[in-house]
Amino acid sequence: MTLRGMEILGKSDVIVYDYLVNPRLLSHARAGAEIIYVGKKAGVKEMSQAEINRLLTGRAVKGKIVARLKGGDPFIFGRGGEEAEALSKKGIPFEIVPGVTSASAVPAYAGIPLTHRDITSSFTVVTGHEDPSKEESNIPWDVLSNIGTVVFLMGVRNIGKNMRMLMKHGRSPDTPAAVIAWGTYPSQATVTGTVGTIAGIVKKRKDITSPAVVVTGEVINLREVINWYERKPLFGKRILVTRAREQAESFAGLLGEMGAEVIEFPVIEIFPPGSYEALDNAAARVREYDWIVFTSVNGVTKFFERLLDSGKDVRELYGIRIAAIGEVTAKEIEKKGIRVELIPGEYRAEGLIEKFERENIKVQASARKTRARMHRAHYREDPP
């Protein structure tokens, strides 16, 4: 996804998206945006092109900012041209946001550059499944059979027919060929062979299904050296992450970097308590405390939120000392412009009490009693 694409997603009133768009992208839509799925999984037509055009122009003439989100590049077999024509004919201003086409991204993830100085200085991209409503083939087979690299997008369904056509028009059956299914996804699977053998190889492999890109040409030999994605240490591993959704992202990101397929399956949920009464009471009487101990980032965020809601603000904490369980909690407090005076070595409430003792902070007569009497001014999630 490009930065420009993301920027536009964030400010659109309506998002009209296709099959093969990563649904995670939709989380960047602004709150309240209307999100419409128009499908077009190969072979399954949820909505006709004419209907999509009417949808886009209809929303736009009402003054809405409409984002038309497609996988790949809108002007490469994306029917972006047809949609742009429809908008233009209604006098609706629009912008085309070019994208990364799967024609280059998918081979790149399989370690196949489309061009190479020593091999070929041109490549051709062709659709693997022609519009079935067309009477005659638009594909220049005699041409494809005589050019360096050829990329067939959506090419797995007709691979047998397409390879036969290449050979019939003079392509050597020994030309290297590769099929990459689910390219750039953690479930990516690649098979290689030749124009003569690849269709048979694909037939035997159940993991080589649509969406798939077919490449033919000598550049495929570079894969042996360049193949980088499928060699990542965790490639092919499916890893379940059970952390709370809000906290899973950074960990899932690290695993993804190593090539893993990450499935987020949160078994912990963080949600607001049934009542804020205890916290609000503590906030109202905040000036009675000598210390405030924060035990989590959520606690910090919520405490200051409720403090503001109660008509007060951080100035109220004058003379009160601040402790935090853990560096991350401390950082969150420091973001509010407040120094943290105490962080126990051990990241539990018990560690704090020990630290209080060691630093000779007399909260009550003895540490035992302290444990029982400490005001629990920190925010804690209710158990689900």
Place this chain on the structure above:
Amino acid sequence: MTLRGMEILGKSDVIVYDYLVNPRLLSHARAGAEIIYVGKKAGVKEMSQAEINRLLTGRAVKGKIVARLKGGDPFIFGRGGEEAEALSKKGIPFEIVPGVTSASAVPAYAGIPLTHRDITSSFTVVTGHEDPSKEESNIPWDVLSNIGTVVFLMGVRNIGKNMRMLMKHGRSPDTPAAVIAWGTYPSQATVTGTVGTIAGIVKKRKDITSPAVVVTGEVINLREVINWYERKPLFGKRILVTRAREQAESFAGLLGEMGAEVIEFPVIEIFPPGSYEALDNAAARVREYDWIVFTSVNGVTKFFERLLDSGKDVRELYGIRIAAIGEVTAKEIEKKGIRVELIPGEYRAEGLIEKFERENIKVQASARKTRARMHRAHYREDPP
């Protein structure tokens, strides 16, 4: 630029970049990153490919994260394949980040889709200037002359020769042709003609220079309807923005959306005062004040920074009331978790004094004297 590319830029120790990379991207490098320009403007060789390969592997074996930043897609005439081979041979792990190739982005900005259901279901991309070290042409001219859309990257220098070759191999001189110079930039210039006429048209136009993309094929006719970028209301207008650099961005962004070429020429510079003594004194004696008046965002930022540096923090402001000149200043204070108690209607110090008077706030005996005696606790930039 893709999100993944940006993410990697931000965490790299070394960034090795080319001519035609937008230098603004480099501002996303992390502080302290080593940034190396390796050139390769067409015809001017700053560094050979072998030298670049050595640079990349040399930095990487030292344990550095190296980003190789190229315009377009690294695996489409980008020599990304050669660089990946060099890394692989040294056993250095790497990732390829596919990009938006100018082969699709530039025609898109000229309103030319590469494919269209009714016109062509394939396109070919070829380099307009072949590697001069090569003895024989690698370009399959007979093939290009028989295919729908052909895109010549870096195609303006050899346009005469290339069009002649197409015609010699059977391409009709009436085939539509277009040249887009500085595509996707505000200085984009497009000319259209035919394979027979375009070279002559380019010769007469001084604004059609490298970098340029040449397109041939019937899809060019769609430009008449789809051309969207060059029709933006401010397209072709060069606008000078004189605001301070830190403040120019959002305004420049709006102008850019309208198609303008924005030149940032800041005539105001915001820099730290020669001495922080006055501010530090005020911060040290902050509890003596009844009111603190903030007059700018910079003032807010600096005041709280110096307050922290002096060993104190926001808690110190207990009992002190806060005023802000302007909503933006107020927002910055509220970010610190502090309520703003007064925002004058008029955004100048005089407006504040009036407001104080109207609200019957007795700072001193009379408003006149107040004017003179008010402690200037706000931060003000020294005149340059």
